[in-house]
Amino acid sequence: MKNRYTLGILLIVLLLLPNLYEDADSRFESWSKNLLCPVCQGETIFDSPSEYADDMRSILREQIDKNLSDDEIYTYWVSRFGERIITNPQNRNFEIILIPLILSIFFIAIFIKKVLK
């Protein structure tokens, strides 16, 4: 029984834990992780060591410093390089997440119906 109380206390501590420290990417960091460097193969400008990514980072830095909105930043980059440099297209094209989700749920439903008594 004593062990169960310990379990409860430990769980509560664990739940409160992340509030003790701040854990967030800066806006610049999260944006630079979401833009692909168009001349490197499959690397974001956050990862890429190329000069090109460097230039892109400094432009992005300026935009963040000017406090441009996410939409403005998005439009700027997409109008120049196309949608393919955005690494999280699911934020705007929500069907990208929806299609696999619906298919998965559909599959799971049929599967469970078939095998369970």
Add this chain to the structure above:
Amino acid sequence: MISSIGLIISWLCLLNLIILLVSDDKFRIQLLIRLNLLLNFLLFCILEIALFIDDFSISYVANYSAKSTPPVYKFASLWGSLDGSILLWNLVLGAYFLIYIKYYKKTTNSADIKIFTTIIIFFTSYTIFSSSPFAGCIELASVGCQSSSLLPFQDLVSSLEGRGPNPLLQNHPLMAIHPPILYFGYIGLVLPFVITTSYFFRKDTSSNWVQLASNSTFYPWLFLTAGITLGAAWSYEVLGWGGYWAWDPVENVSFIPWLLATAFLHSSKTQINESTLLNWNYFLGGLMFLSTIFGTFITRSGVLISVHAFSNGNIGVFLLSGLAFFTLFFVYSGSKNIKYFATSKKIKYIFGKSSFFIANNILLFVSALIVFIGTIYPIFYETLYQRQLTIGRTFFDILIGPILIMLIFLMIFSTKITVKNINFNKWLQTNLKIINSSLILTIFFSYVYQLNYLSILTLFGSTMLVITILLNLVQKKTLHKIKGSYWSGQIAHLGIGLFAVGLLLNVSQSYSDEFITSEGSIITFGNNNYMIEKSYEVRRDEKDVINLPIKSNDKYKNASLNIFRNSSQQAISSPAIFRDLESDTYVTIKFIDANNYKLIFRKNYGILIMWMGLALSTLSVIPRIRANEK
């Protein structure tokens, strides 16, 4: 000369296979299968010889090798591009044919031989009718060969120097082992395909086809695991971007068969024990091989652009027609057995052993589905909207991440599950000490690493998984009673648990910084000092290397920039890696001249733990060998 010999032997190979297809005599079949392997081995050796003596009258050698290419990479050039890799593909396929008749053929009927032969004929015809690595060069390009002929005894032209392999492929010896090992994985999945389709084609469902198919999947699964791991390691050691997995299409299509094979290894157990899931096992048993062909199609036909993709005119149509043919045959064989499928028993206990296996199968199959959609969706999007789209890490993080966590929690139960419903109260009672100690460890490390909720959950699950299995291994009470495959599974799970710890550290902790520095200066990064020494240049036949020695704690490592002569591509920056159990310090050169060095320092956490975990998973073969289970 070599070109003609190669082309003629290819024809002999096809002839041999056609005779094999119509043969019914047992002895002759045995002989012809060995002859096929021998001919393919000969072809392999001949192309290697051509590569080593720089026979540039062969188009493939002229285009993918050069005089200055070092021996290891000359050897590996054989699978450095599409045509040659099909040669390796055929060799491995031939080897598996022999393995099949030696270990997995349990029937006297020869339908399986015919199916297997048809598959090999399919791939062999490609090298004869569409594109052969032995094609002689009939028109030179400025470097390498412009056009080639598939007919023997032509007047061939030979260039003085070849183009050389892709620089990325000649920068690390891992390139010489990663692809063949992966091939042993992919192609091995032909075994369960042949077994399932041949048994069902003859409506021979009385025999234990699923046990056979399951056993034959284990070794290919092992090679896939090792192959994917080596690929990730190669990417980390060579490409200098500090990562190991980019959700690149070629990586994805290697991951799909792995997920399906993992699912099949589990679902087949359920059938063996309780004769459930008959149709599902048939489906998975064949799908593994079909997904391999599909993956090859996606990445080799040029419909997708990726780091690995080398495309070639006809391969797309060729693979697609093969995929259609094998799929139709697979569906046809299955449809002959509708009545048999109807005898599949249903699951009685929702929280019993079978349900855990089913949950595992659902999660693994859904992962495969998600990876599949993520890989092909850009193609649809481009066709529909004429715009390109990138589906990358964030997509898979959102969808695959939670599934990985759920799988880890499922694996905790794998040490001991009852056939009947599990009594959760009792389970909690017996495992309370493990849970509490895992929680304490989790709280401690979560605080040290300042983890968020998702990471905490992963850490808790994997800590508990590792502790549970370690205790199970130490106690060993049932070691001699239980089958090798049980312990094999336990070790694989332990490996995945370790891997998950490494992965979550890597994802949550890694950081990087950039320094502009010069000779003799000291850089403080993390908790260490790094002394930058004077750079020096090494000139080799195939490349110039600029080395920059870096010293830390009396250890010297070189970061280097590789500039390949035969290539217009960007220089490849090889990292200097200071390894540690907790984290690597990974230094790459960004820019270098006589006075200024621009360096990127990365702190990559958990890498060694990840490699150890994956290596452990491949060691899961040992209990099987000890128990002599094939």
